[in-house]
Amino acid sequence: MSLMDLLSMAPWVVGGGLALGAGGILASVHNTRLKIKHGYPLEGMWGQSLKPGIGSEGVERIKLLSQENAALRAELGSLKDRLGNVERIVTDGGYRLTSQIEALRESGRESGREPKRDKQEELQ
Numbered sequence: 001m002s003l004m005d006l007l008s009m010a011p012w013v014v015g016g017g018l019a020l021g022a023g024g025i026l027a028s029v030h031n032t033r034l035k036i037k038h039g040y041p042l043e044g045m046w047g048q049s050l051k052p053g054i055g056s057e058g059v060e061r062i063k064l065l066s067q068e069n070a071a072l073r074a075e076l077g078s079l080k081d082r083l084g085n086v087e088r089i090v091t092d093g094g095y096r097l098t099s100q101i102e103a104l105r106e107s108g109r110e111s112g113r114e115p116k117r118d119k120q121e122e123l124q
Helices: 003-038 056-091 093-110 119-123
Strands: none
Touching: 056 093
16 A cells, blocks of 8 residues: 555545544433433542432432332232242142042043032032
């Protein structure tokens, strides 16, 4: 490559560098805008906080979110207990035995035979 070939590419190299720089600046501005919009703390170049104080609105918001979090955790605990009970019932041997008996009764009805009834069932 000669010097003239390199000089003919110089505008493209400079233009590409400027485009990358502008893209980086716009990305940084957009990132900061999203942080402000969603209430995230802003930081300086060295990680120091630019907005150290939390206003009364922020404190109230944190309090409401904490209360909602506690309520949701309590509900989740309740659902875990209920799920544990359902799992215990389903994995219980008596439940399986009952399911097998009902399946045999259904297969007997489908084949046209009526299942034998216990004396206790006849009394009811």
